[in-house]
Amino acid sequence: MRFLVVAVLLMAFVPLPATGQGRVPAAQVYETTLTIDTYPYAGFLETRHSDAYNIDYLWLDRPAYEASNPQPAPQDYTGVVLENDWLRLTFLPELGGRLYGITDKTTGEELLYQNPVIKPTPWGPDKEPDLQLWWLAAGGVEWCLPVDEHGFEWAVPWGYETEVTAEGARITLWDSKAGDRIRAEITVFLPADQAAFQLKPWLVNPTPSPVTFKFWHNAMLAPGAPNTVGPDLRFVLPVDEVTVHSSGNFNAGDVLSWPEHGGVDYSRLGNWDKWLGFFARPGAAEDWTGVYDGALGRGLARVFPGQGIRGVKGFGFGWASPLDSNLWTDDGSTYVEFHGGPSPTFWDSITLEQNQTLGWTETWLPLRDLPALSWANEKMAIGLQAEDGVLHLGLLSSRQRTATVQIWRKADCTLLWEEEEMDLPPGAATLRDAPGLGAGPEELLVAAFSGDEFLAATDEQVCWPPRSSVEPLPPESGPSFWVHWSGTDMGGGIAGYDVQVRDGDVDAPWVDWQVNTTLITGQFRGWPGHTYTFRSRARDAAGNVEDWPAGPWEDTFTTVVQLPERLFLPLVLR
Template sequence: MTLSCPGRTPAGPTRCAGPLAWRRWPTLEPCPALTRHGRERARPVGPAVDALTPGPLRWPPWGEPRRGPVAFGSSPEPGCIMHTMRIDATCGSVFRAWRIRPLLLWATLLTLAWSLLGCAPGLSAPAVLNQAETIAREDARRPLPQHDSSAPIVTVEVRAATPIYPGDPVTIVVRAISQEPVDAYRLAIDDADTGWRAVKRLPGGLLSFEWTAGEPGSYVLIGQARTTAGAVGEGRRLLTVEPPDSSSSQSGQPGSRPDPTAQDTVIFYASSVTLPTYPFAEYQSQAVDPAYRWPYRRFDRDRFWQQAPQPSPQTYQLLILENRYLQVLILPELGGRIWQVLHKPSGNRMFYQNNVVKPSPWGPPQQLGWLALGGLEWNLPVIEHGYDWGTPWDYRALQESDTVASVTVATPRDGRLLHASITVTLRAGSASLEVAPTITNLSPDELQFDYWQTAMLAPGTGNRPSPDLHFVLPGQLMTVHSTANPDLTGPTLLFTWPHYKGRDLSRLGNWREYLGFFEYPAAHGPFTAVYDPWYDAGAVRIYPPEIMRGSKVFGLGWENALGSDLFTDDDSAYVELHGGLAPSFFEQARLAGGASISWQEQWYPVVDLGDLTTANANLALHLARTADAFQVGLYPTRPLNGVINLLADGVPVARRAVVASPEAPFQGVLPVDGAILPQVQQWQLQVEDQQGQRWISYEMSDPS
């Protein structure tokens, strides 16, 4: 039935903002279709308005109550069918007891009836996950049901300095990947809503909104896209605004955010970040791995899911290295991880950045609860993310000069047999980050152990990869670690790279389910990379393969991907690049008693290349052949003024000057005589600076 009601609209007049629609949908749904709390998830609805005005939202779960759909239901026992009733409301004043009481009576009667049929009653009791449903490790991960393919995939992109403080300008962009044309976009910020905006009236066909950051706290951004056929897709993003006094100056005292814009300057400073945090520590107990005398905390996943606690704000220390091009964020209290690298000229982020601290079903099987916080983490002494991904690490910051600054994070020296220290260095005028680990065996005897680095990546501004993201690996043969893909069944299965059984497996959108694999027989090096043409952004890792002999890739899948709710509270997602001392998880590294092993890597974000073909410590290169030319893209890690040479079977055929920098990458064309293209056996592209120093030399037989 439809009722009219008195009420106050956001603009102020005393009249109903719209009819109140009370719709009852008695449905029979299988229990697995419910959320883990045993209730249907509320979805935001609201009036379409032309300006940013208050609208109804009921997300995130720790926020203030919002007007919107309300779900009633009982938590089912396994095998039960549950009756659900939902109310949609667009006028806030109707939520009064005398209006809802009849529905509560009906809900109570229905709950009682179903309990007599064998289903457990209780409007708020969480659904219980038994041990058989526990996902203990990566090789037991299970895909979720496939999403509606007709709905567009929506990304909510945030472009702003980090951390964000009240009054900071924030650009929010909503866009979508869709098989059907998108005719309208919509954005909600916490409890405010733009309404539907027609694509034909939006510059560039995207919804771009300039927002001034509000009061400190967590905000939820919800973007929607509607196709011409009426299908609506939705993407969600968490954003945290820090208190104004949480920024610190270089000396560590409260002050304004430093702004190192000089070409020859780099600084270190400390700050903090406040994140919604689930009380996972309350569900952990002390344990020790006797093989390494390594203390860790075991997570009681069953009790956590049964009790379904809610997150609350918690503040963490943030260590920041910054120069003209990059801002590097380190979380010493959460595994000493590099949490994010921001490419300042573009606003792109290199790593995935989870904005909620939430235990996942994964991690070492004897521990579980791994925090998929994003960034680059250090995993030892066992596989599956190690033990210390969420514990405080010791740290020491060193500002050597105005041109070099570093932070060293280290495991405690508390009797454990292995010690790890990782020095992260940023230099003035460079858009790459140096990472220098040292692993030491503190025991007198040889140790077999695992050391891996896990990078969780979502390059760009959307905090989730697109289907066009692809992995760039030099090898031609891979071996499976774990997957739900029936074409790649079984650990250690070998498959060709990048094409296997007619599919280009380097492209994420061609994956059906989750997949993890290693380069075979070992890492080829000296680089691995990912690039996402949707955001025109990527990430590069440069490393010594003779030391870091393991190279692993993991992704959540695409068509039937693992759900984001397993590790976060929005729609963000990621892919992983791993590097290890052993070639795979099936082998271990060895270190003699009292010995150490050290090496150095470089990591850097890439933007505005169009795509990525190869990379080294100096630059990332994209090279593609057309009918009578080569399309060239160069992203240097420091300013470059030089020349590009193209050789055909050793003979120069094209040359052009190039000026590029991390702020302004180069994209251009090298014309060639189309008649010679079919005759050439080997092409070579060289980039040199004005002093004749070669920055890169790349050979290819068929770059098309």
Template structure:
């Protein structure tokens, strides 16, 4: 814990750095609460504020004042064949009518407990200073409150950002299914979790800095800027974290060709001292189900994990290791096999460039693609037996996907004076793939083997035509010419004799120019994953 004087100096230098950033932004025509058009002429819109924003009287509580229709295409059936089929073209209709990406401001009404009147100021000797703590006994009942909302949308997805609540991504509507992939709590209710002794389980995706367990600024307003271009739109959220003095910027971008959203975190140390800190992205998901754990499978491409916390006495304790995905005969990738709450980290760090989850009941999945040498931390968490009344007033549930710079919550990273760390990652949905065993920013593949069947699937993030081939022991077993668009998975099941399952299997997807888009290879008892474009 730095001394109060060092902390004060850091905050002063951080503010100076922030003002310098504003000056630079002004010189380029970009200011908080403004939008930038293709001709670089700023259009002024209201800056971020904690004041309520009037909404239409016809807008229901918890819904945007502006809505857009989404289409739900029919599910593609899984065909079975007894032998390798001849190449065939599988057409995939467009998810929605073509549209340029758009971004606009609106408002969102949410039932909110009166926690602000129960906030307690802290002193410099408090580890969370200058952020407030909370007297839970003085929290008032919920009532409707209006929040500013920023909406980004293209033909495949719609995102909603709440800048007043930590700049979080609150909704992610997948237009192919019509579902919100995030968990969006219908009521903002302070829990006893978090490093401050309270945390709003708002839902969506939050940015935890500079400490673990949800950080310190997930409930404070963030500045934002909007940019518009013919082929892409973006919102940049910016906060001077007052405990460490670090400046955090999160840019969310949509383009006109892809079903993913691009996430660009950037953390800068404008102070004169090195800063040790933690940074984690926390995504809270439901994948279209109010009972998010039913049918849930975690995709974490490691063979060992470290336990963070658990209520299951049959599992190792905090800081201990366990095999993954199977541990003592239990498939721990399936949330249905979790008897209690559980959180685990990839150990010793994540070594692949993807992770995610898939719900086998809603047939929806979420994929995260990222540079693992930079973001080495990957954590999953599910609530298990914790009652929903802890965080909400209905029975809705969620699970969490965490992504951090350090491997675990117990580790830190250091940012030198004037240093910046930044990276780019991609998040997208998959539908009716049965899961995925490999993913990159262009496609997700699934190769599932049993003693009598081989199931293959592919989902893409932009329109693609080309061959997809299944190999067994160096020979092509099946081949298809596929025409794919986002939201429409290619999926087939082949029947095989039990003796044929042994050996090396490979699934690859190429484009119509022969370039390899994605490839997954599995050997019985051994699996490797890579992108060999």
């Protein structure tokens, strides 16, 4: 397979804080030609129609195809590339508009599986009476509409348009613009300043009637080793149970405890016997999930709105007794699948009423060099691993950040470890070792902040207090003046404020002025010639109370001055 850049189309630059390289990151879009060995299946296709969805689909005359003794031959495909300083995203509009490549430019490694041959497999949708099973395991990320098992549109051309702005590069792909069928648009946005990207599916029912259908995206992943997976690859699902979809060892519908069932850790691919497909049960419990190979230090975190997009499905071909790779490729390469969608399982559907749409935004964060994948959001991923009394901590940020990172013991909210001004470069793991904490990852809470911005916390428990301050006052005020204060809480919300006042210098006592108030402003009256200093603290709904400011001048003050007396003159009328 070869890659040839044909034409550079668009490029944009966006100003950023200094990165140490003397330049600002760039986002660009260009086209390329990919030559991939392809079996001659196209000559054996017929276009047929699904009355249920009013959508055409491709029907393969498999007996005739097999009888022809098919052999692959090189075929050129047009690739559309979004690229910034950290990532290269490659799309194949001719093959279902799939996202074909996620390349880490720092290492040159590819995260997605890319089949060296485009070859019909014996799997695929079977929702039409005459539909013989077939599907192209071409690799990448495909968009599966309107049925499960990959949908109808993975082998047809999709339309697309691209855009580059100061913020980054964008591609929007669509299967159809027709007004008489369910349709999908997929927008992928690559920010100029991030080692992550956003995926935005948009499902549209432009018809005058309700349409019941299914939609999933399916990522075929091979992180780390070139175009294959290793035994230490893990499906990271923060759930307690999964439902079996299909398996060589279990029955469809079986419920397995997760990650360990029957003494076997099924999150680790190397512990599997035969193939296994499974759904998070009863759906995504949190708004993130991922795949990570701890031995190779490579993987992907997917962050999504878990309240409405609950579907998570994993699939692997097995390990001890895997399926024969000749079913989908010619070189023994392999991969795992990671699906996401708005339905909990393939057995569930969604309905859009007439002229109704459904859309959402996900963040996909490529990972490398973390000790594990323990937690993720759209800003960063965190990995924790304990070994010989040492906690190995890793943080990987989507963009350049400087953060305060804390480790708390969850049982009693004791702060065990803290580092301020930690540098978090985009897409690269920042690693620290914390010995002697006396607790394992499941007993700890890691939190990260950047100033007043909450970045991450590996548990819903809130151990850190809110932050507040009194707004600066003018050096001099009249006897009556307004004092304003405010705060931020990175957890359960601010429940109230205490505000104290000091009359005099730093040796004067503090006196309560406002106690547990929900107000953020108050009028104060003082005496001329007196200097008044104010300080605040906040408490949150979880019961955490902020400390009073530690320094003598971490507050705000003003001196009351005597206003000039008014001079009244007699009114003289002429």
